[in-house]
Amino acid sequence: MVAPLKLGIAGLGTVGAEVVRVIARQQKTLAQRCGRGIEVTAVTARSKAKKRGLDLKGVVWAKSPLALANDPNVDCFVELMGGADEPALSAIEAALRAGKSVVTANKALIAKHGTKLAELAERQGAALNFEAAVCAAIPVIKTLREGLAGTDVNRIYGILNGTCNYILTRMEQEGLSFEACLKDAQRLGYAEANPSFDVDGHDTAQKLSILASLAFGTKVAEGAVSVEGISSITPEDLNAAQDLGYRVKLLGVAVRTKTGIEQRVHPTMVPRSSSIAQVMGVTNAVTVDGEGFSPITLVGPGAGAAATAASVVADIADAARGLRALPFGRPVAKLGTTKKAPMERHEGGYYIRLLARDLPGTAATIAARLAEQGISIESIVQRHPDGSREVGTGKKSVPVPVILITYATTEDAVRRALAAVQRDKVISGRPQVIRIEKN
Structure with missing residues (x-):
C-alpha cells in the first residue's frame, strides 16, 4: 500500500485554511484519484492562537516556514504566505533542495524568481507547481504547459x-x-x-x-x-x-x-x-x-479562497500521483531571453479622443498631421452636445469631442502626429489614446 503524501502548509490565511478544509472534505475522493492518501501533517502561520475554524489535532506546528520546509516528515511543501522574497523564497529553495514537491499560489515570487526556482527543481528532480498563481481556478498553466x-x-x-x-x-x-x-x-x-x-x-x-x-x-x-x-x-x-x-x-x-x-x-x-x-x-x-x-x-x-484552493489542491494531487512536469514546459537551459519591447514599435489600430477647439481649419490641421505620419482613418465621430455643429465653424469656443479610429499603424506614428497637433494648439488638454486588439 502506498503511503499517504504528507503536506506541510505555510500560511493559514483565507486560502491556506480553505486548502485544509478541502483536503479534509475530499479525502476519500483524492485517495481514489491519486492512488494514495493526502494528509496535512504540519503547518506554520504568523499566529497559532488565531481562530480559523480548523481541526488541526495531531498536526505539528513548525517554528518557521524554513523549519517546515526542512521537516523530514513533510513530502510536499505548500507555500501560501505570499510575498516576492522572504520568507517564502528561502523556504521553497530549502524544500526543493531536499527533493520535495513544492506547490505555491505566489505569483509575485514566480514572476521574480520563477526561472531560478525552476532550475533548482529541475536539478533536484522535484516538482514546482504554481497553477493557482495565475487566474486561480482557470487551469491556464496546465493548458499551456501540457495541453498545448x-x-x-x-x-x-x-x-x-x-x-x-x-x-x-x-x-x-x-x-x-x-x-x-x-x-x-x-x-x-x-x-x-x-x-x-x-x-x-x-x-x-x-x-x-x-x-x-x-x-x-x-x-x-x-x-x-x-x-x-x-x-x-x-x-x-x-x-x-x-x-x-x-x-x-x-x-x-x-x-x-x-x-x-x-x-x-x-x-x-x-x-x-x-x-x-x-x-x-x-x-x-x-x-x-x-x-x-x-x-x-x-x-x-480569477480570485477568492475557494477558487484558489481548488487549483492548489489540484497541484497537490499531481504531486501525489508522482507527476513531475517541467515548471515552464521546457528545460531551463532551453528557455530564451526576452527584453522589453519599445511600445513605439507596436502596430495596430487606435482609438483617439480629442477635444478639438472650434476654430476654422481645425479639422484640416488634424487630418494633415495624421496624414504626415501615414495614418489612415477608419472612422471619425464628432460628439457634439447638441448634434448641430461641425468642427471648424468658429460659432462657439467650447471644445468639441472628436473620436478617431485608425487603421493599423505604429505607436510611434500616433505619438508623433498627436504631438504635432498639440503644438498646433488646435486641441485642448491631452488626447486620449486606447489601443485596439482584434480577434
Missing part, C-alpha cells in the same frame, strides 16, 4: 485582474466615474485600501510574465512588460466604445512579432462580438491563439 505542448502559440491575452474588470464593468453599465467605482470596489472588498498594484496594471503584468514564459519558451521577465493602468478611462470612452462596436478591458497581451516577444498591459478596445468582451465583473479570461486552430478562451473565477 505540441502547439506554437502566436498570441496570448486576457483579463487577468478581477478588480479592474469589475471597475470597468460598473463604469460601463452605470455611467460612473473611475473614482466612484474604485471607492465602491474597496467597500465590497474587491480592491485594497491601496489599490495601485491592481489598477495601475502591475498585478496583471506579473501574471502575464508567467504566461508569456509558458507560451513562448522564455525566461520569466516581469521587467519586460510595458504597463499602463485604467485610471485614465472615462465614461465618455466607454460610451464611445459601445457606439463603435467595442468594449474596453484591461488586457495583458503577449504576442510573437518579427523582432521578438511583445508583452504589454493596458486598457484595450476589443470587439463586442469577441468572447473576451463578454467577460464581466470580477471574472477572469485568457485567450490562446495558436497554430492550426481557432483561438481558445478559458473563463472562470
Whole structure:
C-alpha cells in the first residue's frame, strides 16, 4: 500500500485554511484519484492562537516556514504566505533542495524568481507547481504547459485582474466615474485600501510574465512588460466604445512579432462580438491563439479562497500521483531571453479622443498631421452636445469631442502626429489614446 503524501502548509490565511478544509472534505475522493492518501501533517502561520475554524489535532506546528520546509516528515511543501522574497523564497529553495514537491499560489515570487526556482527543481528532480498563481481556478498553466505542448502559440491575452474588470464593468453599465467605482470596489472588498498594484496594471503584468514564459519558451521577465493602468478611462470612452462596436478591458497581451516577444498591459478596445468582451465583473479570461486552430478562451473565477484552493489542491494531487512536469514546459537551459519591447514599435489600430477647439481649419490641421505620419482613418465621430455643429465653424469656443479610429499603424506614428497637433494648439488638454486588439 502506498503511503499517504504528507503536506506541510505555510500560511493559514483565507486560502491556506480553505486548502485544509478541502483536503479534509475530499479525502476519500483524492485517495481514489491519486492512488494514495493526502494528509496535512504540519503547518506554520504568523499566529497559532488565531481562530480559523480548523481541526488541526495531531498536526505539528513548525517554528518557521524554513523549519517546515526542512521537516523530514513533510513530502510536499505548500507555500501560501505570499510575498516576492522572504520568507517564502528561502523556504521553497530549502524544500526543493531536499527533493520535495513544492506547490505555491505566489505569483509575485514566480514572476521574480520563477526561472531560478525552476532550475533548482529541475536539478533536484522535484516538482514546482504554481497553477493557482495565475487566474486561480482557470487551469491556464496546465493548458499551456501540457495541453498545448505540441502547439506554437502566436498570441496570448486576457483579463487577468478581477478588480479592474469589475471597475470597468460598473463604469460601463452605470455611467460612473473611475473614482466612484474604485471607492465602491474597496467597500465590497474587491480592491485594497491601496489599490495601485491592481489598477495601475502591475498585478496583471506579473501574471502575464508567467504566461508569456509558458507560451513562448522564455525566461520569466516581469521587467519586460510595458504597463499602463485604467485610471485614465472615462465614461465618455466607454460610451464611445459601445457606439463603435467595442468594449474596453484591461488586457495583458503577449504576442510573437518579427523582432521578438511583445508583452504589454493596458486598457484595450476589443470587439463586442469577441468572447473576451463578454467577460464581466470580477471574472477572469485568457485567450490562446495558436497554430492550426481557432483561438481558445478559458473563463472562470480569477480570485477568492475557494477558487484558489481548488487549483492548489489540484497541484497537490499531481504531486501525489508522482507527476513531475517541467515548471515552464521546457528545460531551463532551453528557455530564451526576452527584453522589453519599445511600445513605439507596436502596430495596430487606435482609438483617439480629442477635444478639438472650434476654430476654422481645425479639422484640416488634424487630418494633415495624421496624414504626415501615414495614418489612415477608419472612422471619425464628432460628439457634439447638441448634434448641430461641425468642427471648424468658429460659432462657439467650447471644445468639441472628436473620436478617431485608425487603421493599423505604429505607436510611434500616433505619438508623433498627436504631438504635432498639440503644438498646433488646435486641441485642448491631452488626447486620449486606447489601443485596439482584434480577434
